[in-house]
Amino acid sequence: MLRIAEAARHLGVHPDTLRAWEKRGLIQPRRDWTGARRYAPEDLDRLRALMFPQKGDPADHPAR
DSSP: OBOHHHHHHHHTSOHHHHHHHHHTTSOOOEEOTTSOEEBOHHHHHHHHHHHSOOOSOGGGSOOO
């Protein structure tokens, strides 16, 4: 389980973005005994696929 800063780095976003996505219901972090948010890597991968869909294989797009 990742802390919010680690999860944000994993996705390449600011921690505030994760908090906003949580408010919108796009991700539901678990809470540890202190109340801190914890994110499962598989939940982050699903969120990444939802928020940053890939359009084809990068090999299909020649470098410019």
